[in-house]
Amino acid sequence: MALDNNWFSEICEESATAFSLQVSEKLHEEQTPYQKIEIYETKKFGTLMVIDGFIMLSDRDNFLYHEMIAHPVIFTHANPEQVLIIGGGDCGTLREVLRHDGVKKASQVEIDERVTRLSEQYFPELCSANHDPRAEIVFSDGIKWVHDAEPQSLDIIIIDSTDPIGPAEGLFSAPFYKQCHRALKPNGLLVQQSESPLIHMRILKDMYKAMRGSGFIDIKTLGFPQPVYPTGWWSATIASKDKPIAGFREQDVLKKKFETQYYNAQIHRACFAMPEFFQRQIRS
Amino acid sequence: MALDNNWFSEICEESATAFSLQVSEKLHEEQTPYQKIEIYETKKFGTLMVIDGFIMLSDRDNFLYHEMIAHPVIFTHANPEQVLIIGGGDCGTLREVLRHDGVKKASQVEIDERVTRLSEQYFPELCSANHDPRAEIVFSDGIKWVHDAEPQSLDIIIIDSTDPIGPAEGLFSAPFYKQCHRALKPNGLLVQQSESPLIHMRILKDMYKAMRGSGFIDIKTLGFPQPVYPTGWWSATIASKDKPIAGFREQDVLKKKFETQYYNAQIHRACFAMPEFFQRQIRS
Numbered sequence: 128m129a130l131d132n133n134w135f136s137e138i139c140e141e142s143a144t145a146f147s148l149q150v151s152e153k154l155h156e157e158q159t160p161y162q163k164i165e166i167y168e169t170k171k172f173g174t175l176m177v178i179d180g181f182i183m184l185s186d187r188d189n190f191l192y193h194e195m196i197a198h199p200v201i202f203t204h205a206n207p208e209q210v211l212i213i214g215g216g217d218c219g220t221l222r223e224v225l226r227h228d229g230v231k232k233a234s235q236v237e238i239d240e241r242v243t244r245l246s247e248q249y250f251p252e253l254c255s256a257n258h259d260p261r262a263e264i265v266f267s268d269g270i271k272w273v274h275d276a277e278p279q280s281l282d283i284i285i286i287d288s289t290d291p292i293g294p295a296e297g298l299f300s301a302p303f304y305k306q307c308h309r310a311l312k313p314n315g316l317l318v319q320q321s322e323s324p325l326i327h328m329r330i331l332k333d334m335y336k337a338m339r340g341s342g343f344i345d346i347k348t349l350g351f352p353q354p355v356y357p358t359g360w361w362s363a364t365i366a367s368k369d370k371p372i373a374g375f376r377e378q379d380v381l382k383k384k385f386e387t388q389y390y391n392a393q394i395h396r397a398c399f400a401m402p403e404f405f406q407r408q409i410r411s
Numbered sequence: 412m413a414l415d416n417n418w419f420s421e422i423c424e425e426s427a428t429a430f431s432l433q434v435s436e437k438l439h440e441e442q443t444p445y446q447k448i449e450i451y452e453t454k455k456f457g458t459l460m461v462i463d464g465f466i467m468l469s470d471r472d473n474f475l476y477h478e479m480i481a482h483p484v485i486f487t488h489a490n491p492e493q494v495l496i497i498g499g500g501d502c503g504t505l506r507e508v509l510r511h512d513g514v515k516k517a518s519q520v521e522i523d524e525r526v527t528r529l530s531e532q533y534f535p536e537l538c539s540a541n542h543d544p545r546a547e548i549v550f551s552d553g554i555k556w557v558h559d560a561e562p563q564s565l566d567i568i569i570i571d572s573t574d575p576i577g578p579a580e581g582l583f584s585a586p587f588y589k590q591c592h593r594a595l596k597p598n599g600l601l602v603q604q605s606e607s608p609l610i611h612m613r614i615l616k617d618m619y620k621a622m623r624g625s626g627f628i629d630i631k632t633l634g635f636p637q638p639v640y641p642t643g644w645w646s647a648t649i650a651s652k653d654k655p656i657a658g659f660r661e662q663d664v665l666k667k668k669f670e671t672q673y674y675n676a677q678i679h680r681a682c683f684a685m686p687e688f689f690q691r692q693i694r695s
Binding site for chain 1: 413414416418420422425426427428429430431432433453454455456472609634636637638642643644670671672673674675677678680681682683684685686687688690
């Protein structure tokens with residue numbers, strides 16, 4: 128069946144597939160110094176943000192990504208107080224991070240201020256923690272920010288970036304990971320969105336290699352569903368500065384004071400299980 | 412970006428989304444007494460089978476579904492010898508079942524012989540176990556077959572059906588589950604493909620209710636990625652005749668003699684973890 132003009136389609140060249148959402152209205156379009164941002168109202172996925180033709184997030188399913196990039200790494204760390212978010216301009220990750228009472232400061236370093244301003248306008252619920260006194264919102268180059276950071280000053284670095292092509296390419300590179308390693312405190316953890324294991328194993332293998340070469344001593348990938356991203360299955364990868372990634376603060380998860388829609392202790396235990404094809408390729 | 416005529420698109424009405432595959436050729440189309448079957452050659456997903464406009468399977472990603480509908484339930488059962496597959500006309504589930512040496516007989520009861528004949532032609536690798544002496548391939552109504560089955564004659568029933576609309580609707584109903592319960596031996600297990608928890612919770616809730624009302628004493632849903640199905644995240648639900656579903660033959664998984672691409676012991680332990688939204692809705 129052909130799709131008429133009432134659909135927004137994103138083509139994934141790697142798999143020769145496309146994902147489409149029925150839209151009722153284009154709410155906004157602008158070219159920033161960095162990228163083209165479009166906002167649509169969809170029929171059943173709420174508001175949709177698209178950057179350079181790639182779907183970034185929708186009202187309906189962003190909870191999956193935002194919960195899974197934030198809570199597993201935070202509950203894995205024994206005492207996370209200082210958190211840095213690179214990218215994440217929609218502020219959804221910042222909101223999840225600040226649900227944790229123990230976090231004393233969360234800095235969000237997004238290169239394109241317009242992403243955040245449009246998120247404030249079109250995704251206000253994602254921006255509900257922007258005025259938390261622990262939040263620092265910076266519009267700057269994340270690579271430079273990490274380079275200038277004090278050594279051993281951060282507990283967790285969250286790399287909430289676009290795909291490793293174009294502006295975000297440097298965020299998947301060994302020089303950047305080395306600076307992250309330097310900026311992390313002892314026991315520090317980094318987490319990065321790491322594409323779909325079903326079609327992006329080359330990116331994952333390169334990432335593992337670059338992380339290992341930058342001093343991180345343990346690396347684990349976690350998976351979760353994400354309907355609006357290619358294949359519908361997405362991942363995040365955690366790298367540990369100086370000790371094995373093992374266990375998590377399960378009791379704190381069980382008594383957490385905030386609600387989640389996807390994440391829970393069962394999911395935490397389960398999300399690191401990776402398929403045979405993944406394990407074979409990462410080992411080789 | 413609009414999709415031209417070189418794409419096959421399946422629209423999912425429930426979510427107002429669509430999934431599309433770039434195709435190079437339509438290989439076959441026919442109307443059987445039951446449904447319309449189309450076969451396409453795609454650019455990067457291999458051969459594709461479509462029934463009544465809904466994608467059934469592709470070369471590239473059918474391993475996810477076939478492994479996950481077969482191996483978790485089989486390794487959960489202590490000693491599965493007699494297996495019945497309802498539907499499953501492409502024969503991929505039959506192949507996975509017969510990888511297990513302990514299985515003495517696997518009967519596949521598909522209503523539409525043309526599905527199997529076209530699978531033999533276009534998906535020959537899925538049909539590689541069709542001539543196994545333990546395989547019985549029947550073209551008949553699965554509901555009637557179960558009704559006529561001897562009481563306590565089966566260890567496992569696998570319901571590998573299309574969606575619960577049209578011909579498969581009766582396969583999601585309490586009268587059918589009651590007949591399955593009767594036909595299962597003590598310790599018997601049923602497993603059914605159970606749609607996407609992200610958009611089909613109503614179907615899942617109704618299924619749980621019907622299974623509970625039919626005498627099954629424990630029910631657990633497992634999840635797995637499936638790019639060609641709506642949302643990219645799919646599920647299967649296991650119902651146990653007379654004892655809790657707990658643990659599995661992990662040692663047998665670790666020393667299994669056949670290769671898998673997705674399933675392994677880690678995945679088995681993990682696949683039953685269900686998100687918060689699922690647990691809340693199934694409990695309510």
